[in-house]
Amino acid sequence: MWLRRKWLxxxxxxxxxxxxxxxxxxxxxxxxxxxxxxxxxxxFTHATAVPLVAAAAARPLRIVVTGGHPGDPECxxxxxxxxxxxLGHQVALLYLNRGEGFCGGASLSQCGAIRTAEARxxxxxxxxxxxxxxxxxxxxxxxxxRYETFAGLLSAEDPDIVFTHWPLDSHRDHRxxxxxxxxxxxxxxxxFALYYYEVAEDTTPxxxxxxxxxxxxxxxxxxxxxxxxxxxxxxxxxxxxxxxRSRGIKAGFPQAEAFLRHPESKPALLP
Numbered sequence: 001m002w003l004r005r006k007w008l009x010x011x012x013x014x015x016x017x018x019x020x021x022x023x024x025x026x027x028x029x030x031x032x033x034x035x036x037x038x039x040x041x042x043x044f045t046h047a048t049a050v051p052l053v054a055a056a057a058a059r060p061l062r063i064v065v066t067g068g069h070p071g072d073p074e075c076x077x078x079x080x081x082x083x084x085x086x087l088g089h090q091v092a093l094l095y096l097n098r099g100e101g102f103c104g105g106a107s108l109s110q111c112g113a114i115r116t117a118e119a120r121x122x123x124x125x126x127x128x129x130x131x132x133x134x135x136x137x138x139x140x141x142x143x144x145x146r147y148e149t150f151a152g153l154l155s156a157e158d159p160d161i162v163f164t165h166w167p168l169d170s171h172r173d174h175r176x177x178x179x180x181x182x183x184x185x186x187x188x189x190x191x192f193a194l195y196y197y198e199v200a201e202d203t204t205p206x207x208x209x210x211x212x213x214x215x216x217x218x219x220x221x222x223x224x225x226x227x228x229x230x231x232x233x234x235x236x237x238x239x240x241x242x243x244x245r246s247r248g249i250k251a252g253f254p255q256a257e258a259f260l261r262h263p264e265s266k267p268a269l270l271p
Contacts, residue, residue: 061089061269064157065128065197066164066181068173069137070099070119071228075240076197077163078126078221079214080257083271085127086217092129092157095119096177101137103230111137114230122227125220131157133177140176150177151184159192161268166196166260168204185262193268195259200239208258211251212270214244218255 063084067073073081073093081091099115106114116132123130133153135141154162164181165174178196185194198206214221225240226233247258261267 061160062158063089063091063161063163064094064154064159065091066094066096066162066177068096068165068171068177070095070115071225071231072165072174072199074122074224074228075236076199077257078224079217079244079255080212080271081126081128082217082220083212083214087271091126092131093119093123094131094133094153096133096140096173097135097137098132099137104232106230115228118228118230122224125224125227138173140173142176142179147180147183150180151187154181154184155188161193161195163195163197163259166198166203166206170202170204174202190264190266194262194265195268196262197257197259198243200236200243206260208247208260210259210261210270211247211253211256212259213251213253214257215248215254
């Protein structure tokens, strides 16, 4: 029995040495999120991401974060957006509307202009671009024409990765843009990676697959969210912080934003 174990050990060493010669170990610089330990469950996700990692080294990634209203992408993804843009990647925030339905105490006739300005300020802080679809706050429409229009907006960006709302959500605009993004992804032949994010109060039970450490960019995340002054961020931002602290405990960071990859989507390079 002892000789058999010794023989098996020698065979294992030989196989490992041969594999190492043929396939050099990846440098730890390959993965942006180097402090995340790769568990058995997540190993194959990272392994299949290697081709995208290689592509990312050749050019900046193009990322689109879609949201039902100005402020939604910032609420759910501002930390991740900041980390992407700090690495030199190109990020666009695609809003379904201009927030015409609410802007604090101002007249509704002013809300579109007010919230467009707030969105542009937030994007400047995140080093991202603002794009606006042509729908109206609270009156989202999903039909053949809107599917085509939205797919055209995304196609023009030629994204590598798209983030959108989790579709099980209490707000109809969030549900609408999630469906529009999904349809555009299917229309594109699943060419880009598709991830879902969560927002305080509206997202219903959410089981993330991936986490991004946002601990070092928390102040910039907060600034981007507070750029939306008309939305009274004191009422909802602390609740989002509770979520990211809870996700951080799960991931091993002080704070983390969490995402769920569509089960048929290619894996993406997260920062």
